[in-house]
Amino acid sequence: MRIGIFGTGTVGQTIGTKLVSLGHEVRLGSRSADNEKAAGWVKSAGKGASQGTFADAATFGELLFNCTAGGASLEALRLAGAGNLDGKVLVDVANPLDFSRGMPPTLTVCNSDSLGEQIQRAFPGARVVKSLNTVNCMVMVDPARIPGDHAIFVSGNDAAAKRQVSDMLRQWFGWRQVIDLGDISAARGTEMYLTLWLRMMGALKTANFNVAVARGA
Amino acid sequence: MRIGIFGTGTVGQTIGTKLVSLGHEVRLGSRSADNEKAAGWVKSAGKGASQGTFADAATFGELLFNCTAGGASLEALRLAGAGNLDGKVLVDVANPLDFSRGMPPTLTVCNSDSLGEQIQRAFPGARVVKSLNTVNCMVMVDPARIPGDHAIFVSGNDAAAKRQVSDMLRQWFGWRQVIDLGDISAARGTEMYLTLWLRMMGALKTANFNVAVARGA
Numbered sequence: 155m156r157i158g159i160f161g162t163g164t165v166g167q168t169i170g171t172k173l174v175s176l177g178h179e180v181r182l183g184s185r186s187a188d189n190e191k192a193a194g195w196v197k198s199a200g201k202g203a204s205q206g207t208f209a210d211a212a213t214f215g216e217l218l219f220n221c222t223a224g225g226a227s228l229e230a231l232r233l234a235g236a237g238n239l240d241g242k243v244l245v246d247v248a249n250p251l252d253f254s255r256g257m258p259p260t261l262t263v264c265n266s267d268s269l270g271e272q273i274q275r276a277f278p279g280a281r282v283v284k285s286l287n288t289v290n291c292m293v294m295v296d297p298a299r300i301p302g303d304h305a306i307f308v309s310g311n312d313a314a315a316k317r318q319v320s321d322m323l324r325q326w327f328g329w330r331q332v333i334d335l336g337d338i339s340a341a342r343g344t345e346m347y348l349t350l351w352l353r354m355m356g357a358l359k360t361a362n363f364n365v366a367v368a369r370g371a
Numbered sequence: 372m373r374i375g376i377f378g379t380g381t382v383g384q385t386i387g388t389k390l391v392s393l394g395h396e397v398r399l400g401s402r403s404a405d406n407e408k409a410a411g412w413v414k415s416a417g418k419g420a421s422q423g424t425f426a427d428a429a430t431f432g433e434l435l436f437n438c439t440a441g442g443a444s445l446e447a448l449r450l451a452g453a454g455n456l457d458g459k460v461l462v463d464v465a466n467p468l469d470f471s472r473g474m475p476p477t478l479t480v481c482n483s484d485s486l487g488e489q490i491q492r493a494f495p496g497a498r499v500v501k502s503l504n505t506v507n508c509m510v511m512v513d514p515a516r517i518p519g520d521h522a523i524f525v526s527g528n529d530a531a532a533k534r535q536v537s538d539m540l541r542q543w544f545g546w547r548q549v550i551d552l553g554d555i556s557a558a559r560g561t562e563m564y565l566t567l568w569l570r571m572m573g574a575l576k577t578a579n580f581n582v583a584v585a586r587g588a
Contacts, residue, residue, distance in 0.1 A: 255483075258559075264482055304585045305582075333571065333575075335567075342475075343567035343568075343569070346481070346563040347563070347567045349564075350561060351560075352560070356553060364584075365522075365584055366582065366583045366585050367581075368519050368521045369577060370516045370517040370579040
């Protein structure tokens with residue numbers, strides 16, 4: 155499959171590397187076609203890896219991942235071009251974290267809105283599925299790093315898109331507890347959860363953790 | 372032990388009933404000394420149960436629980452009397468949920484502040500420990516309703532108070548995975564998590580669930 159990833163940071167590279175290792179063709183998109191981080195990744199990821207502008211990645215991909223920093227996501231997607239997103243599944247992995255006021259970070263949007271909703275509103279032709287934003291990127295693509303079944307969430311307005319992403323999470327990455335939270339407004343929940351996630355990371359002194367959902371009778 | 376509980380709703384009654392069943396003396400406090408819901412609870416809970424005003428409950432209790440609705444908590448605690456809270460451990464179970472704008476509810480405070488912090492700031496003499504607000508009240512007092520080890524959080528500025536509450540959670544209620552998230556500002560995390568909790572409740576079609584924290588090597 156041809157996959158476009160927006161963002162050349164650790165999250166985009168980690169997802170890209172995993173997808174290339176599965177035999178997919180992956181194009182990492184950024185502001186410039188010759189981004190150095192992307193170039194380094196293309197070299198190390200090997201066959202199937204390429205780089206380009208946000209628009210190049212959007213045009214290339216049949217499936218798209220938003221792995222940009224949350225505060226930069228809307229601008230990056232504008233540069234990708236609304237028309238290039240139309241009809242495509244866009245997995246929104248970003249979190250609207252604002253580190254500018256120090257630690258712990260706050261969210262640039264929350265409570266009555268979310269980044270996932272902002273993206274879906276700004277690009278109504280994209281089939282946005284919020285997912286993977288609740289775990290560290292190493293865990294995103296390799297949930298077996300943590301013992302037992304633990305949870306990953308999907309939310310979005312397009313049921314078929316959510317099914318496709320859920321299948322991908324199970325078959326490509328190995329997730330077993332995939333929980334559909336409903337429409338894209340549920341992104342408020344998973345984005346606001348980051349506030350708790352960051353505190354847990356501090357308490358556990360590792361990012362290599364996740365929550366499992368346990369239920370009674 | 373003598374325990375004061377602010378709030379006569381399901382949460383206050385459920386915690387009160389459990390504490391009475393353990394042999395403690397529990398006074399449920401509300402705006403009026405003859406609150407009907409409290410009177411019904413006193414009758415059903417039996418020996419050790421009593422009712423009174425917020426100030427009565429505060430004066431009575433060596434240990435205090437805030438089980439009022441989040442939007443009413445500061446006012447309830449003002450009525451309880453700052454002097455009556457001084458030096459006492461106050462377990463803040465409340466969530467600042469605002470249902471006035473319809474479903475899903477929003478939070479009256481979040482992101483750069485929390486109800487737990489507001490309470491600690493308003494009543495600096497109280498030893499506030501945020502806890503139990505991340506699960507349904509039946510689960511609060513009986514975690515064994517859900518199979519396996521699953522998580523309950525504590526946060527607060529007073530280490531001894533957190534230890535006391537953690538011991539109580541383990542020994543009285545049976546919690547096994549008690550996670551100390553740090554100072555009271557971590558209440559932002561557990562209160563904002565409610566947004567995700569509510570979506571999970573919708574997806575799972577039950578409130579009888581919780582998250583377990585799983586970690587890798």
